[in-house]
Amino acid sequence: MTAPRAAQKPHVHLMHSHQRPDPYHWLRDDERADPDVLAHLQAENDHSAAVLKANADLEAQLYGEMRARIAPEDQSLPWWDHVWQLRERTLDGQEYALVEGRRSEEAPWQLLLDGNQLAGDANYFALGDMALSPDGRWLAYSTDHNGDRSYSVHLVDLASGQPRAEAFPQISGELVWGADSNSLYYLTLDDSLLPYRLNRQVLGQEPEVLYEEADNSFWLGLGESRDRQYLMLSAAATLTSEVLMLPLDGSDPVPRPFWPRREGIEYQLDRLHDRFVVLSNEQAPNFKLLTGSGADAMTERQGHDPEVLLEDFDLLDGALALTERYQGQARIRILWDQHDALLPWEGAVHDVWLGHSDDTGELVVGFQSPVQPPSLYRIEADLSKTLLKTKPVPNCDLSQYRCQRIEVAARDGAQVPVTLMWRQDSFRQGQNPLLIDGYGAYGISLDPGFSQARFSLLDRGFVLAVAHIRGGQEKGRAWYEAGRRQHKWHSFHDFIDVTKALVAKGWGAADQLFCEGRSAGGLLMGAVLNEAPGLYKGALVGVPFVDVVTTMLDDGLPLTTGEYDEWGNPNNASDYFLMLSYSPYDNVRAQAYPHIYVRSGLHDTQVAYWEPAKWVARLRDLKTDQHLLLLETELEVGHGGLSGRYRQYQETARDFAFVIALAEGRLG
Template sequence: MSNPTEMKPPVAAIRHTETTLHGTTLVDDYAWLREKDNPEVIAYLEAENAWTAADLAPTAELQKTLYQEMVSHIKETDVSVPFRDGSWWYYSRTEQGAQYPIYCRKAALTDDLDRFPGDAAQEETVLDINELAKGEPYMAVSALTVSDDGHLLAYAVDNKGFRQYTLQVKDLRTGALLSERVERVGSVLWAADNATLCYTVEDEVQKRQFQFFRHTLGRPHSEDVLVFEEKDERFNLGAGRTRDGIYTILESSSHTTTENWFLRSDDPAGKWQLIEPRRDDFEYYVDHRHGLFYIRANDTGRNFRLVTTPVETPSKAYWREVLPHREDSMLEEIDLFASFFVACERTLGLQHLRILPFSGQDGTLGTVQEIAFPEPAYSAHPHINRNFDTHKFRYGYQSLVTPSSVFEYDVATGESTLLKQIEVPGGFDRSHYHSERLFATASDGTQVPVSLVYRSDRFEHGKNPLYIYGYGSYGYSLPNNFSSSRLSLLDRGFVMAFAHIRGGGDLGKKWHDAGRLMEKRNTFTDFIAVTEHLVASGYGDAKRIAMEGGSAGGLLMGAVCNLRPDLYRAVLSHVPFVDVMNTMLDASLPLTVPEYEEWGNPNEPEAFRYMLSYSPYDNVEAKAYPAMLVKTSLHDSQVMYWEPAKYIAKLRTLKTDNHTLLFHTNMTAGHSGASGRYDYLEEIAMDYAFLLRELHVEG
């Protein structure tokens, strides 16, 4: 490995281009880096990788130590909680040294939905992802769907990371692959006849799921029937079956609008019926019970309500309210069963699971039950619940200090039973760690939730290295999840904070609205306010602050670096959306047109000027910046590799400091980085070694 002192960082060639729009000229000296097939582009990316490797070479032993720590904290050979689906119990296994899970099942020996056969039944391998991954640099599997009779498995694979999946069908009785094979699939589902397979496909440019097909098993795909095609470029198609299995729902959705059709699952060639036509900013989501559709809709308020309507008259004129809209609580999801439903709500950023039993066939409700959670900051959500006619509800729970757990709630008794908590070996003791939840005051007075975790015996007021993570886009609520790899930082004294900033969904739809379109800058100033509040409150050393974000969170990193580079010592930025203007002006790229509803349409003068005011690439200046490690993947289809490549190239020419600036491209992966679990830990070890070095924390 070359000594970094004997090397110079790569310098990308400047090839001046200009674009004038709305009276403003955009200068782009690195647009040529978009030429993925250009050997000069690949050479530049490889040179940046070599520079990063040389710079981090002195941390090689530290990276190895961190990796070994992380591996020591995972139970490498493990089994998930089995769940019953039809006549089978399904689960997944991991084996020591294997990168991917193995999906398995056992035949149910009784009609008792709760009695797992254990060793009494022979295990069958449904799909071994390790076998699929042999000889492949990347492997992702989606749409694992078993036919109602349990004989056939439909699944889709992506061996590149570009989110381009190929559908295949496996006969679980023989293990043989059938002739069925379809490229670019998204949603996949079986009809109730076990012979009809429905699927969506994406277009070849924008990667938008725009067509829905019906296929008869064994027939040529040239005979597949095009059921529906979505013409509006803002919308994507998706399909699934109601929990009771009776109906198939076809949904077309944008970021702010939905439209749904339904068809009996035992009549796949029948006529689809519209539930309610689309109109802008109107979303609704559908399930079915006993002749009624249960619809979660935002027609009377941004935070949604729940209504029912007869299948025979599904339109809005016949809707009857079950749960009203609440200004202070977001109705995020409804889990519907024969004898009860679960209202999954979020209030002041925290999730609540309310159980509402039915007292009659007509949908009359009994006494409301609520599952209690013991910690100040946590994540709770429905787990796998395939059975419609049951009195038990499985849910997942975890926190920043409590490992991922699966519980089963008995509606009849009101009691929760722990089925499994992920084991964390390697000396983990939950009592050593402390979690808090507090609020920081934003510049306009808004109270922004913050979740914190640190090791109690390593905390010193105002002296700890401080790490802050943020996202704040698409209405996505930042979860308070447990991470065993995070222990490597906590055990070295880090205070880790998670900022639930505007643009996310942590406080409902209005929280999202307050950080998108012409309010997007609130996302960035909220993050800065959180940082200042944590330092003022003694949660960290003002000279040792790191921040991390990825994708839209990478936009956050870039914008905050431009606004307040003095606040941070180090930045981790993953697949960052930093070239906002050029990307959003190119309607041929995946995601661009649908994302007008999130960022704005720059072809409109006011939106253009506002987006230009915060676009990280366009606002890099000649000034000092924090140390940065920016990472991307060559086959990313969501944030193209050239965005961070251009950003780094521009920073190298303009920044006035001598702080570390590293750029690493995974040449064989996509948006989520490495697909194998051990490879992924190696990537985290690199990140953490960078942070420890830049914040002067002993390894």
């Protein structure tokens, strides 16, 4: 079956006296309307569909299994938002949740929003934010219908149930009401779709700009203080942040910084009952916790610990809850004025987080593991836990599955954590197919969460591994620093070394190794496949950031200027040549590659569709093998792929069918 070949058109990038030929540069179309480009993407889609037709029955079986593990009906815990109690409810066969509300616990629930009606026939739909006015009259919400992270604002009069016609610009998603219930705050987007302006819109009037971010390496975020007295405007770059405060009663129209930004200093802030709480990394790489009555009256409550990363907190009456990370594991500490205590949990591999804390002030925490579905607990005053809800997982015997955390040595001696999952009755040392997932960027930790879809692989004898490589933050801030900018090669070497170590320890068969990564994890895949192509039988690569140098030289793209501290600034020669050394597109060479299945989204604003399209085109031109190379571009969605509680598993089923068929010799 002949794969499509993209035409080569002469184009050369020149930087630092270095020429980079880019014959597939023409595949970039910012308007996403060029007929030649769309025809090529469609040809790739048609080729993928033709090849994967052989997997149709397996795909359908996998999708059926995943769908059967979704409870037909479910509902969230109720929560209070001003004068409304809210809940989300899902119904059998419906993709999206209903949002229901009532003004007292004795009143019947009434439908406020139906996500299915809002989504219509779109392949992608997201409800960005939902904000109730303090008086309970107005419901404002934001929606995205193609995954480009540009949201439309809608307004409903809950007294009549009718929408209000109000002109809003496209926004970043977040919404905050003023105390008067007549003014709405939101963030608008610049030409690269980054949030850069804070607007206040009094209903019936034109919006007023209250703040504009002048530094294009920063992006804005919006929220409320815990006591709902202040709008909290965050301005953040990779390594620097600032929080500006604005009274929601309208007494001061100017957002003012709690602490002015200083390069390299990050902090997050909240307030309750005239008490401020701050997490700051000033002279504390793993962060420290401070409390006090104002910016000039803060004292240290939890000091810096080189072994413990402080990540998040929630304010309570008389106490606060703090999320920490120690030896790769998240944990929760409760702090009172004079003492503190850790919440105990069973199991060596798990994830815990601070749950939705509503206007009641109760502390709710979440718990999950790879073999235990998410559960929510209310934490009582004596630290006992009351189970509130466990996510139902029908048609699945969870007792059949096991998980374990190990560490393996990288080539420089660093101990890399690895989370492993398998089915107990199908493990055969050194014989199982092994799928390894990784990310390793932005300080994002791949926590050991629950995914019911994985059991379809485990049931077929796969062992699954998550490599917690450098560039993530599983082992603290130093672990992140060791995998960014000039240390980026550590991420790639860690992944390769983990793969080899797992084979040596018998966790998988040497000829049945598969790898997986999305977004920055797609960059990981591209670099690893260039460096160690013979190690893997197949690769799943989603929305991959693979044209690193070209993208980071274009400051008109959404994430470029804000990520110089993550990857480097290629306008500087040293950064340019370092990034060039690992950029997957620039390092494709004439060698044999494994089977590769690549996914992208036409409306992706985080990793533009042309990056994977160009990468696949160059791979086709240079690779020396006859292995499968498939590119599938979803033409109506963005970075996150298909949405919907059922539909999202169509992509997962297709991905899993690809590696299962390869492992069983039915494909390729």
